[in-house]
Amino acid sequence: MDWPTSMAPVIAPICGMGGIIAGAWFSYRQAQRRGDTDERVASVQAASSAQAAEGQTYVEAMKTVTSGFSSLLEQQRGMLDQQKVLLDQERAMHAQTVERVTVLEAGQLELQREVRTMQEEQRRDRRWKEAALDYIGTLLDALRSLGQTAPQPPPEIAEDVVPPGL
Numbered sequence: 001m002d003w004p005t006s007m008a009p010v011i012a013p014i015c016g017m018g019g020i021i022a023g024a025w026f027s028y029r030q031a032q033r034r035g036d037t038d039e040r041v042a043s044v045q046a047a048s049s050a051q052a053a054e055g056q057t058y059v060e061a062m063k064t065v066t067s068g069f070s071s072l073l074e075q076q077r078g079m080l081d082q083q084k085v086l087l088d089q090e091r092a093m094h095a096q097t098v099e100r101v102t103v104l105e106a107g108q109l110e111l112q113r114e115v116r117t118m119q120e121e122q123r124r125d126r127r128w129k130e131a132a133l134d135y136i137g138t139l140l141d142a143l144r145s146l147g148q149t150a151p152q153p154p155p156e157i158a159e160d161v162v163p164p165g166l
Contacts, residue, residue, distance in 0.1 A: 133160055136161055137161075140161075
């Protein structure tokens with residue numbers, strides 16, 4: 001075993017050099033892995049920040065849409081409230097119109113009754129006047145047959161009492 005000892009001055013630098021190369025290779029590998037890991041971390045962080053930004057954009061869009069719908073609903077509620085007020089006013093006006101029509105119809109019925117009553121009174125007065133004029137004519141004829149002169153009728157009935165042809 002002398003020969004490994006005699007080779008020691010050659011083997012030691014070779015082993016040292018192999019250790020340095022191995023250390024350098026391990027160092028390179030570690031740096032490569034660290035770089036790959038940093039690159040992966042950076043890409044994951046970029047992807048997650050992109051997803052976060054996209055998510056934030058989506059959230060903002062949903063907030064905008066939600067606020068828009070809320071605003072639209074509030075406008076529609078306001079319009080419905082206005083329509084309810086207008087409908088209530090229209091119903092009140094309709095009720096007033098119906099009441100006025102009812103009053104007018106009642107007045108018209110009353111007027112029709114009064115017109116019928118007056119027409120009946122006129123018919124009765126005409127019949128009475130005809131009967132009275134016939135009776136006055138008969139009395140005048142009776143007075144003339146007795147040789148008496150009839151007194152002058154009052155001016156209100158003079159035209160009606162004087163028989164035509166006299």
